[in-house]
Amino acid sequence: MDDNQWLAERFEAHRAQLxxxxxxxxxxxxxxxxxxxxxxxxxxxxxxxxxxxLGGWLTTAVARVSLNMLHARRTRREESLDAVHVPEPIVDRxxxxxPEHEALLADSMGLALLVVLExxxxxxxLAFVLHDMFAVPxxxxxxxxxxxxxxxxxxxxRARRRVRLEExxxxxxxxxxxxxxxxxxxxxxxxxxxxxxxxxxxxxxLRADVGPAPGxxxxxxxxxxxxxxxxxxxxxxxxxxxxxxxxxxxxxxRDGEPESVAGFTVRxxxxxxxxxxxxxxxxxxxxxxPLDW
Numbered sequence: 069m070d071d072n073q074w075l076a077e078r079f080e081a082h083r084a085q086l087x088x089x090x091x092x093x094x095x096x097x098x099x100x101x102x103x104x105x106x107x108x109x110x111x112x113x114x115x116x117x118x119x120x121x122l123g124g125w126l127t128t129a130v131a132r133v134s135l136n137m138l139h140a141r142r143t144r145r146e147e148s149l150d151a152v153h154v155p156e157p158i159v160d161r162x163x164x165x166x167p168e169h170e171a172l173l174a175d176s177m178g179l180a181l182l183v184v185l186e187x188x189x190x191x192x193x194l195a196f197v198l199h200d201m202f203a204v205p206x207x208x209x210x211x212x213x214x215x216x217x218x219x220x221x222x223x224x225x226r227a228r229r230r231v232r233l234e235e236x237x238x239x240x241x242x243x244x245x246x247x248x249x250x251x252x253x254x255x256x257x258x259x260x261x262x263x264x265x266x267x268x269x270x271x272x273x274l275r276a277d278v279g280p281a282p283g284x285x286x287x288x289x290x291x292x293x294x295x296x297x298x299x300x301x302x303x304x305x306x307x308x309x310x311x312x313x314x315x316x317x318x319x320x321x322r323d324g325e326p327e328s329v330a331g332f333t334v335r336x337x338x339x340x341x342x343x344x345x346x347x348x349x350x351x352x353x354x355x356x357x358p359l360d361w
Contacts, residue, residue, distance in 0.1 A: 079126070085127070086126055086127065089202060106129075127202065152275045154179070156345075161310065162310055177313060179333075180331065180333045181234075181237075182313070191223050236341070238333045245315060248332075251267050255267060256297040264297055269340045272293055278347055279346075279347030316334070317331040328351070330343065
């Protein structure tokens with residue numbers, strides 16, 4: 069075995085975790101793959117024999133690449149930090165998660181949590197992801213964000229408070245999730261406003277990302293969301309249940325083509341958040357093959 073093959077095999081042993089780090093940083097499977105590939109390029113150009121902790125070195129490399137990508141993304145976007153951006157969801161059939169997706173979806177990596185991470189600054193997101201999700205010490209995070217360890221700790225603390233405030237962790241029982249989402253869909257289809265309000269948390273939030281066209285935004289409160297749901301149900305779209313980042317959600321289609329992907333966060337037996345990706349361009353890039361029978 070030559071040196072390149074040996075190094076490639078060692079890198080492959082870390083690929084799953086590196087992709088998990090990058091997905092949490094970027095909210096995009098395709099961009100996560102790009103970040104991991106860039107980490108490999110950097111490794112192949114380095115003196116690998118001098119690296120004592122390869123896993124730590126690669127995690128840092130992926131984090132640096134992801135941070136640069138986040139900064140570049142912010143520069144490209146014209147919308148404010150308050151604009152709705154729903155990250156790229158991971159879609160599975162409702163009867164089970166693809167084993168390849170399991171590492172990406174650990175730690176309750178639901179769509180609602182990714183939406184909250186999108187609202188953090190790049191440095192806050194990196195500190196939170198590396199420390200709270202992958203137990204990277206702050207003295208290793210500090211050089212990546214060009215801060216002191218104490219400042220890096222404060223970045224993670226601010227991010228943690230924001231995440232806790234949003235309450236993004238769903239009920240763990242998939243059967244409960246399914247029952248609640250199905251009850252919502254039936255009530256919407258039948259135009260039953262009162263039943264819709266009952267299945268929604270009073271402070272529920274609906275976030276919709278339709279891309280550059282007008283229409284992206286948030287709707288807050290059970291009654292306002294119920295009115296939206298009744299209107300939406302009249303569009304005559306085909307609706308199929310799916311797992312969206314490990315939680316029960318739906319994929320809607322018009323004439324066989326994806327119209328939207330919606331993730332639901334069910335807490336205490338009610339729907340707390342609905343996150344909808346309906347950007348046509350991004351939907352076309354989404355891998356929905358798990359739903360093909």
